[in-house]
Amino acid sequence: MSGTSQHSQLCSILLREAYGDLAEKVAMCLFRFGDLTFSQLASHSKLKQSKLQTVLKGLINFGLVQFEMGVDAKSGTQSNTPIYNLCKGRVLFLHRYIRGVPVFIRKFGTEGEIVLDTLMKCGHECASDIIFQATVRILKTESDQNVASVLEQIKGKLTELIQFGLIERAPSRQTETQEKLSDFSTPGKNYSLKGVDLPMMVQRISNDILTLEDAEDQAILWQVSRKRVTQLLRDEMFAEALTGRIDCHAGNLVRVLLQLMADTGPAMADASNILHKPFIQSAVKNSYSGSPLEAHLSEYLQILSQDSSSLVKNLGDASGGEYQITLKSAILELTWSALEKITQEQFGTKGARIFRVVRRHQFILVDDIQNHAMLPPKEAKQILYTLVGQNFVHFREMKLGTGSEAGKTSTSYYFFINLNQLVRMCLEKCYLAQFSASVRQNDIVSKYSHTIQKESRLTSLYVTLKDQGAPQEQLEDIAGMLTLTEREDLQKIGTWRSQLNFSEYDIDNSILLFELYIQMFKGKI
Amino acid sequence: MDTAKVQAKILDVLKSAPNGIDEKARKQLFEDCDSSNILTVFNGLLAQGKIEILADEHKNLIYKLKEANLIPGLEKIEDQIVYDHIARSGNQGIWVRDIRTKTNLPMHTLSKILKQLESKKLVKSVKSVLAVKRKVYMLYDVMPDSRVTGGTFYQEQEFDVEFTDLLTQETLKCLTKKAESVAKLETGPLEILTRSFVTISDILKFICRTKIFNVQIKDNDIQKILQCLSFDGKIECSSRVEPSGETVECFRAVAPLISTPSIVRMPCGACPLSEKCSLTGRITPSNCKYFTDWLNLDSNELIQLFFNQNRKMSGAAGPVGRPMKYPYTLSAKIAQFPFKWHVNNQWIWKYYLIGVAVCTPLFYKIQKGANSAANKAKWAESQKKSGH
Numbered sequence A: 001m002s003g004t005s006q007h008s009q010l011c012s013i014l015l016r017e018a019y020g021d022l023a024e025k026v027a028m029c030l031f032r033f034g035d036l037t038f039s040q041l042a043s044h045s046k047l048k049q050s051k052l053q054t055v056l057k058g059l060i061n062f063g064l065v066q067f068e069m070g071v072d073a074k075s076g077t078q079s080n081t082p083i084y085n086l087c088k089g090r091v092l093f094l095h096r097y098i099r100g101v102p103v104f105i106r107k108f109g110t111e112g113e114i115v116l117d118t119l120m121k122c123g124h125e126c127a128s129d130i131i132f133q134a135t136v137r138i139l140k141t142e143s144d145q146n147v148a149s150v151l152e153q154i155k156g157k158l159t160e161l162i163q164f165g166l167i168e169r170a171p172s173r174q175t176e177t178q179e180k181l182s183d184f185s186t187p188g189k190n191y192s193l194k195g196v197d198l199p200m201m202v203q204r205i206s207n208d209i210l211t212l213e214d215a216e217d218q219a220i221l222w223q224v225s226r227k228r229v230t231q232l233l234r235d236e237m238f239a240e241a242l243t244g245r246i247d248c249h250a251g252n253l254v255r256v257l258l259q260l261m262a263d264t265g266p267a268m269a270d271a272s273n274i275l276h277k278p279f280i281q282s283a284v285k286n287s288y289s290g291s292p293l294e295a296h297l298s299e300y301l302q303i304l305s306q307d308s309s310s311l312v313k314n315l316g317d318a319s320g321g322e323y324q325i326t327l328k329s330a331i332l333e334l335t336w337s338a339l340e341k342i343t344q345e346q347f348g349t350k351g352a353r354i355f356r357v358v359r360r361h362q363f364i365l366v367d368d369i370q371n372h373a374m375l376p377p378k379e380a381k382q383i384l385y386t387l388v389g390q391n392f393v394h395f396r397e398m399k400l401g402t403g404s405e406a407g408k409t410s411t412s413y414y415f416f417i418n419l420n421q422l423v424r425m426c427l428e429k430c431y432l433a434q435f436s437a438s439v440r441q442n443d444i445v446s447k448y449s450h451t452i453q454k455e456s457r458l459t460s461l462y463v464t465l466k467d468q469g470a471p472q473e474q475l476e477d478i479a480g481m482l483t484l485t486e487r488e489d490l491q492k493i494g495t496w497r498s499q500l501n502f503s504e505y506d507i508d509n510s511i512l513l514f515e516l517y518i519q520m521f522k523g524k525i
Numbered sequence B: 001m002d003t004a005k006v007q008a009k010i011l012d013v014l015k016s017a018p019n020g021i022d023e024k025a026r027k028q029l030f031e032d033c034d035s036s037n038i039l040t041v042f043n044g045l046l047a048q049g050k051i052e053i054l055a056d057e058h059k060n061l062i063y064k065l066k067e068a069n070l071i072p073g074l075e076k077i078e079d080q081i082v083y084d085h086i087a088r089s090g091n092q093g094i095w096v097r098d099i100r101t102k103t104n105l106p107m108h109t110l111s112k113i114l115k116q117l118e119s120k121k122l123v124k125s126v127k128s129v130l131a132v133k134r135k136v137y138m139l140y141d142v143m144p145d146s147r148v149t150g151g152t153f154y155q156e157q158e159f160d161v162e163f164t165d166l167l168t169q170e171t172l173k174c175l176t177k178k179a180e181s182v183a184k185l186e187t188g189p190l191e192i193l194t195r196s197f198v199t200i201s202d203i204l205k206f207i208c209r210t211k212i213f214n215v216q217i218k219d220n221d222i223q224k225i226l227q228c229l230s231f232d233g234k235i236e237c238s239s240r241v242e243p244s245g246e247t248v249e250c251f252r253a254v255a256p257l258i259s260t261p262s263i264v265r266m267p268c269g270a271c272p273l274s275e276k277c278s279l280t281g282r283i284t285p286s287n288c289k290y291f292t293d294w295l296n297l298d299s300n301e302l303i304q305l306f307f308n309q310n311r312k313m314s315g316a317a318g319p320v321g322r323p324m325k326y327p328y329t330l331s332a333k334i335a336q337f338p339f340k341w342h343v344n345n346q347w348i349w350k351y352y353l354i355g356v357a358v359c360t361p362l363f364y365k366i367q368k369g370a371n372s373a374a375n376k377a378k379w380a381e382s383q384k385k386s387g388h
């Protein structure tokens, strides 16, 4: 998908906030002009070559920019000029990652989340460095822990995350060493980290040396897998939907089924391979042993296969039951459901009813809409035209011959929903919403910058004086320097910022759904 | 035989032969009369519209009395023709423009005839729900079709919103009550699901028990309401086989797949101005009023709002629907108009009060001074001096 203005605005503001002005400038050049060579990039960004090099290095480190060797136009062979391009999905990935944090903690514990966070902060890194930095972070808060055991634990978590696929191999800094170290490379179910020297790390931490140099595996880099995070959040989205529709056990069954789909074939296929009931049964037993889900598995499978969510399809009764995950139809259903709710929020219950009537009938005349929606004709028309005005419903003019007189035609207007167009419109609205929340937040910060700065100055002064053992009176005086209005303002700013932050990440849920729809029904986003 | 007698005889004969008489029978009956005279009389009757000539399958002419002639009081041929067309339209009725096209009568004549027919209580006009401001005519004693009157959901040809809403609420209540009561059962999930379905007759019984409605509600009406609820995404339909072997449709309340998509949890998702919103210009995120209102919502209030919304969506209790964020009907606009804000922010209200507060003591003083005993005496004196 070529970037729309909303998308570009959002990318620009996110890049500026997370990686600074220069990074934003270079990345947005790539966003606007597409693939560029180094010299083209230098001329577009108007940066000095040395500076551009540093910026590009940083962007490549974080996986935001990729490069490949260009092709010589004359000879048709590979040239030595790298061509850079921006990975647009990776720019918005930060929001998706943050939204996934509660899921990571639930699945891999706090240590697992710290490993992922450490890796997110540095873009890509070798296993030794990840383990070392994560351990240092944990020891900072829990200094009484045994260093060796923490290192062992973190290594175990890293292995688990690699096996789960949340951490994947990143392109190596030196291509030639990649070949030599191929025995480290292919992660599989029984993958173990070679080249990680834990005793050396214990020694360094005991000697208070908090950096690692010349790790044996430094050429093998790892990064957080965008694909796997997206897939995990997609599974959660389905599980939540079915939890709301049926109950939590149905939600858990969906988690198991989607995991089985990923284990037995491509995770993003239109439909999964056939899953036999005994296979599902053993997977449920592994994850939810002793729960009502295990006891009533057949019933839950039947309910899911009859549900209008269209996620599970019963293919037959061979081997106790054959089931298939029909991801494409489920995404379609979920998208419709989301769009109906959006219509309900914007146009009220009656608007949503008309929207559903049009959806159900595909092509429908205004009189029939009135009839089915059970609304007074005038009101139905008014709402329908508002829906048309906001591009939720579309119409087509049809000229039909009357039959009575030659050449005489009557015009009818058939109403319908252009789903692809509507999804794209809503996706753009999501980008706009994230952008607006970000702008508003910056606006709040700049408007109250004086108060925020004053508070941080006073806090640091308070801490310093307290450390120096200043008398209570003096401390109270400092605390009193913040007026009542300023205190109220600070409280207000805190609430506003957390509300805006939360919404910014929360919207990613809708973005994920719409992107999945576009991916499934229209090829690449 | 003179013409009047021939005419009377013809009409008598035709009255006694409802299927009409053919050419042969006519000749036999009027053997004794002058044939040219007979033909003149027949032509006269034909022109008056009292009789009609038809052809049977062997192309023989059949003379028949026109049915409208049986209606007393319709003398003129135009009246009969109009009456005929109205009678033929049955319980669907006929629009005045269609009568005009079919009869080719001028509008004012047609209106006069229709008025006359109405005053004689031979026909009646009925407002059709199919098109506003369109009246259809049908015979006086014909019951209009439900497509014309709209059926149970229409009262005096107007859609009865209150009745429909109430019936929808009660139907949904029946379904949710059933779902809630079976959810408490300690059985397997499939059993709970199966037992949460109700049939149309169950719903009818429930509605009868409530005794809210004083009109008779039929299966068809409930079916329409259920269809409407399914359009609202609140119920789903299935079918089951009864012990009698008959397959019946059954329904149950369902929760939506997505309760509130994250995009509409903030104002931009449902913003009608999003296309005009950018970093520059009149509408920007920094000065957005929707944002300000949303940020100033008390977080407890926000939680309450979501909670209520979810409860309504799951159809547990409370009225169906919720106020729209951006109202477009006049009454909704009035209901949601920020009166309080305008009172607080318009200068006139404040200064009006200040003005009253300042002026009251002043006027009081003037009034008191003017009506004091001394002043009155002074006034009387000055009046006296001027000789009044």
Ligand code: SF4
Residues within 6 Å of the ligand: A432, A433, A436, B267, B268, B269, B271, B272, B273, B274, B277, B278, B283, B284, B285, B288, B289, B290, B291
């Ligand atoms: S910032 Fe305000 S005006 Fe702009 S899209 Fe969001 S709600 Fe609408």
